[in-house]
Amino acid sequence: MADLVLENHSSQFRKGLQAGVSIGIGYFPIALTFGLLAKTSGLSITETVLMSMIVFAGASQYISLSLIAYGTGVFEIILTTFIVNIRHFLMGATLNEKSDHDQLIHKIIYSFGITDETFSVAATKEGQVTSGYMFGLISIAYSSWVVFSGIGHLIGASLPQTLQESMGVALYAMFIGLLVPSMKTSVKVVFLAVLGAVFNTILTINDIMAQGWAIVTATLLSSIIIEIVEVFKTRYRGVGHEE
């Protein structure tokens, strides 16, 4: 029934908006703190909002502030940003597989809004991802990020400490909320997530590589190992061990 109804662009946009609400909530305390820290690092409100508008990548924006405070050069800051954000390439490639029939120009535009959070929501969504959905999802995430960066700078204070800390769990809770439904129906998903978590923990705790690289490496290791296992299982199916 619903599958046969061609959904129009605006209803897809609305679905994206709804799916983005938890990102909007999750960005609120982080963006607010970013604005505050940007102020104490000497950035003007225009520069702060501009950075959130143009870069739109939480971790690297935070890192750039601490590098500015250390007096690090512009080139090194840009290089670090590149390294921290290289993981989005992998996310883009994954989303591209899920969004086959959209116009290229739409994808080129909405790819600007790929973050860990928008990616996670879109990639765990059932079925294909449409441009309308992506634009909806990204608008709410982007607005929250940009507006609350500005407000954080403006009011120059963060939330009461207990609320600030408890809201810090928001994005992780969202990731868990996206992951668990698939874990319940697929053992493969459980293995993928556990391996990803274990590899990333080993790489991060032992300081083996920068965080941006650790996530990419852990993701790739887990995805490739599980895929190899899958291929072998399919190849030897019928020999006696499977099913």
Next chain:
Amino acid sequence: MKSEIIWMIIGMGLVTYIPRMLPFLLFQGKELPPFLQGVLKNVPYATLGALIFPAIFFIQKDDIWYGVLGACAAFLVSFLGANVIVVVLSSIVVLTVYSYLM
């Protein structure tokens, strides 16, 4: 506005946007080898595992149990079938209550 900061922001924006956009340009209309397609289908779940752990344990720097509690609350509520927003809000509530009790 200091022009050095503006150039830094533009540079940061470029090096962030290019890796985001490039796969759509490179792989448009291309059929990737089946193995690679399989790997990319696995990426979301592997990424989620890596995004959650170990970072969730360190949301409160001096108290690892804070993060453990948040993670357990989120897993439990989500396992019971709640949607994502409910999972997010209940974890926040659980941790807020926990900080008031401590």
